[in-house]
Amino acid sequence: MSAVATLGQACWAAAAVKSKPTTAISQTHIRNPKPKSLSLPLSANSSCNHFFSFPPKTTLKSSSSSSSSSVRTSVAAVDSDQLSSSDSADKEKPSRYYFVVANAKFMLDDEEHFQEQLCERLRYYGEKNKEQDFWLVIEPKFLDKFPNITKRLGRPAVALVSTNGPWITFMKLRLDRVLAESFEAASLEEALASNPTKIEFEKPQKWVAPYSKYESGWWEPFLPPGSKEEVKA
Amino acid sequence: METLFNTEINKKLNEAEFEALLQEFKTDYNQTHFVRNKEFKEAADKLQGPLRQIFVEFLERSCTAEFSGFLLYKELGRRLKIMKMNLLQKTNPVVAEIFSLMSRDEARHAGFLNKGLSDFNLALDLGFLTKARKYTFFKPKFIFYATYLSEKIGYWRYITIYRHLKENPEYQCYPIFNYFENWCQDENRHGDFFSALMKAQPQFLNDWKAKLWSRFFCLSVYVTMYLNDCQRTAFYEGIGLNTKEFDMHVIIETNRTTARIFPAVLDVENPEFKRKLDRMVEINQKLIAVGESDDIPVVKNLKRIPIVAALASELLAAYLMPPIESGSVDFADFETQLVY
Numbered sequence: 001m002s003a004v005a006t007l008g009q010a011c012w013a014a015a016a017v018k019s020k021p022t023t024a025i026s027q028t029h030i031r032n033p034k035p036k037s038l039s040l041p042l043s044a045n046s047s048c049n050h051f052f053s054f055p056p057k058t059t060l061k062s063s064s065s066s067s068s069s070s071v072r073t074s075v076a077a078v079d080s081d082q083l084s085s086s087d088s089a090d091k092e093k094p095s096r097y098y099f100v101v102a103n104a105k106f107m108l109d110d111e112e113h114f115q116e117q118l119c120e121r122l123r124y125y126g127e128k129n130k131e132q133d134f135w136l137v138i139e140p141k142f143l144d145k146f147p148n149i150t151k152r153l154g155r156p157a158v159a160l161v162s163t164n165g166p167w168i169t170f171m172k173l174r175l176d177r178v179l180a181e182s183f184e185a186a187s188l189e190e191a192l193a194s195n196p197t198k199i200e201f202e203k204p205q206k207w208v209a210p211y212s213k214y215e216s217g218w219w220e221p222f223l224p225p226g227s228k229e230e231v232k233a
Numbered sequence: 234m235e236t237l238f239n240t241e242i243n244k245k246l247n248e249a250e251f252e253a254l255l256q257e258f259k260t261d262y263n264q265t266h267f268v269r270n271k272e273f274k275e276a277a278d279k280l281q282g283p284l285r286q287i288f289v290e291f292l293e294r295s296c297t298a299e300f301s302g303f304l305l306y307k308e309l310g311r312r313l314k315i316m317k318m319n320l321l322q323k324t325n326p327v328v329a330e331i332f333s334l335m336s337r338d339e340a341r342h343a344g345f346l347n348k349g350l351s352d353f354n355l356a357l358d359l360g361f362l363t364k365a366r367k368y369t370f371f372k373p374k375f376i377f378y379a380t381y382l383s384e385k386i387g388y389w390r391y392i393t394i395y396r397h398l399k400e401n402p403e404y405q406c407y408p409i410f411n412y413f414e415n416w417c418q419d420e421n422r423h424g425d426f427f428s429a430l431m432k433a434q435p436q437f438l439n440d441w442k443a444k445l446w447s448r449f450f451c452l453s454v455y456v457t458m459y460l461n462d463c464q465r466t467a468f469y470e471g472i473g474l475n476t477k478e479f480d481m482h483v484i485i486e487t488n489r490t491t492a493r494i495f496p497a498v499l500d501v502e503n504p505e506f507k508r509k510l511d512r513m514v515e516i517n518q519k520l521i522a523v524g525e526s527d528d529i530p531v532v533k534n535l536k537r538i539p540i541v542a543a544l545a546s547e548l549l550a551a552y553l554m555p556p557i558e559s560g561s562v563d564f565a566d567f568e569t570q571l572v573y
Contacts, residue, residue, distance in 0.1 A: 102573050113421065117418065120262050166254065168317070169252075173254070173428060176563075177493065177573065210396075211398060
């Protein structure tokens with residue numbers, strides 16, 4: 001594998017780091033494991049002074065294009081006047097949602113430490129009185145927008161969705177065997193809409209750990225508000 | 234090291250991943266986690282007999298390990314910052330800052346363990362460790378592979394002990410284990426940082442040499458842990474664990490995690506791998522017995538030769554077992570095996 005491949009890896013969340021108005025940012029994805037060439041606008045990411053003040057409500061517009069050797073999702077422009085109002089918690093304004101997705105078995109059953117991370121983050125948000133900005137969505141409706149993901153995805157699928165792009169980049173690095181993307185939605189409700197699905201896993205045949213598995217249903221506190229009742233009903 | 238983090242030479246440093254890691258480290262989930270209570274001293278006073286000695290040794294070893302991590306990360310962070318200040322090199326400030334934040338975590342862990350030692354009326358002289366430490370600078374790739382593995386294996390050891398004790402509280406003889414769940418998340422994140430560093434250096438991941446090194450480091454780390462722990466079964470049994478089962482679980486999980494970045498890993502789930510480890514334990518015991526015998530040094534050395542040869546041959550056989558091709562999805566040319 002050539003060094004070129006590295007250039008394209010997981011720079012998809014680069015858009016999240018900018019708060020300068022009117023900046024063009026490419027989001028590059030490797031869908032084909034051996035892209036012939038990829039260009040990365042590193043300069044666009046190089047000055048990240050505003051990184052931590054990134055407002056989660058930043059509005060980005062994106063369009064997709066694809067080529068035969070590699071599929072790229074690309075070019076997002078940040079609109080300056082939309083940015084100026086981005087600090088307000090106005091839920092009517094469209095927001096960008098970032099996600100990683102994989103089949104439910106991997107996300108909720110195999111990946112034991114995933115649970116610990118979500119609990120840790122929720123605990124931290126509680127300590128800091130921070131509003132929750134990440135959710136687990138079972139069979140999310142937004143997947144319909146991503147045929148390139150769904151054709152590779154085992155079902156039922158589970159997505160980890162957040163308005164915090166860099167955190168999703170981190171989760172992609174951690175989980176690795178997941179697909180990452182982002183989309184825009186007019187409201188939280190729209191972004192987290194899901195198709196009702198029953199999730200059940202068989203007990204592992206061979207369990208040699210000196211402790212028992214996390215209880216099925218551990219994910220319920222992380223489901224979007226509203227869907228918890230559905231699960232119970 | 235200089236060229237690795239030089240933003241002009243190495244343009245491949247994935248900014249988004251490093252920025253994301255920096256945000257994660259700055260979040261500092263465990264800022265208020267390491268607070269002691271009076272249960273520590275009470276529990277320490279109750280620990281008597283051989284288990285007390287074993288506990289002290291465990292605390293010393295853990296404290297030294299965490300403190301070594303602190304020194305290493307602190308030094309690397311410092312060096313990168315100096316290069317930056319000299320303006321001769323455009324090193325990546327994000328990488329330097331992450332090293333500093335990781336040294337913060339390690340210092341916190343070492344300090345917490347050292348306070349634990351004070352419950353036993355002991356303290357490690359960490360200042361002495363700092364001065365006595367010999368800085369042997371390995372080639373970066375050796376640091377990357379080895380440190381990645383030691384962080385991830387550290388995570389699996391701590392979480393396994395934590396979850397086991399949570400279910401079996403009767404073995405919870407000292408409250409430090411209650412802190413392990415949050416504590417080991419730090420170790421796991423440190424491992425992720427090395428993952429990102431290696432991804433930024435594809436030469437560490439993409440050729441036959443990288444595969445040989447990956448297998449070599451996996452084997453060294455797993456064997457070292459297995460042999461060490463098998464000499465200290467009293468500790469693991471003292472907290473209600475079967476040492477070999479505990480170690481195999483940790484090895485298998487660490488190997489699965491490692492397979493998401495290393496281009497090749499060992500087939501540790503093959504029962505033959507464990508048989509080899511067990512034979513190494515037996516050979517190692519013979520080696521220790523020779524050392525403890527009353528023979529004169531020359532005789533000891535002569536007796537050691539065949540034993541060392543036997544150990545080496547087991548190691549080589551384990552190394553040459555058919556490996557498992559692996560690696561990050563971002564580099565993957567083995568799509569069919571992947572889970573999405």
